Amino acid sequence: MTLEGCIEKLMKIDSLEIATVDAEGFPHVRVISARYFDGDTMVFLTARGKAFVRQLEHNPNIAVIGFDEAANDMVRLSGKAERVPDSEQVAYRNRMYEVYPYLENVYPGETKEIDVLYRVPVYGMEYFTLKTHPITREFFEVGGAEREKKGYRITETCIGCATCQSVCPQNVITEGTPFVINDDHCLQCGNCFENCPVQAIEWMGD
């Protein structure tokens, strides 16, 4: 999988869920179908009156997830939504209506003036599939962004007992000093973490 392949897959998924956080810190999620990519930047459309817009204006950080049921593939991205400048709104909207002609039924005629377009320069994408064994998880950094490492890691305090290997459902831990988890195939289930007799395994990230 490549970053371009990930974007292509995301575009083929009918609906994406986008999560935001409101001013009180409560999470919200909704489904969007109208979106396109301009290079590494995802563009989406909503309406100015929606709570979604108030949340974005308060906190532009978003997380997006799409699941392709047929292929058992998941694509996730994160980024910061920016309102498209007023001078470019119409051009972005026109392109969106070309990609999704059904929008003409949703906002016919001049009612489309209520639309507002946002763009999200994506800084990280993740592809995850359960259809391989072991499972596959791939991360992509966009535009040179540094990916925050997340997942389980075996530290130098490992005593090499191999307990973690024996309890790993995906068999993705290799021997070494210390033992090593292959995070491209790790489920992040935590079974190794819970069973290590010397607490040599730690979680990285949030």
Ligand code: SF4
């Ligand atoms: S269970 Fe812990 S100590 Fe044993 S090999 Fe795994 S990480 Fe090392």
Ligand code: SF4
């Ligand atoms: S978190 Fe789960 S899948 Fe990943 S290495 Fe540990 S036991 Fe294996």
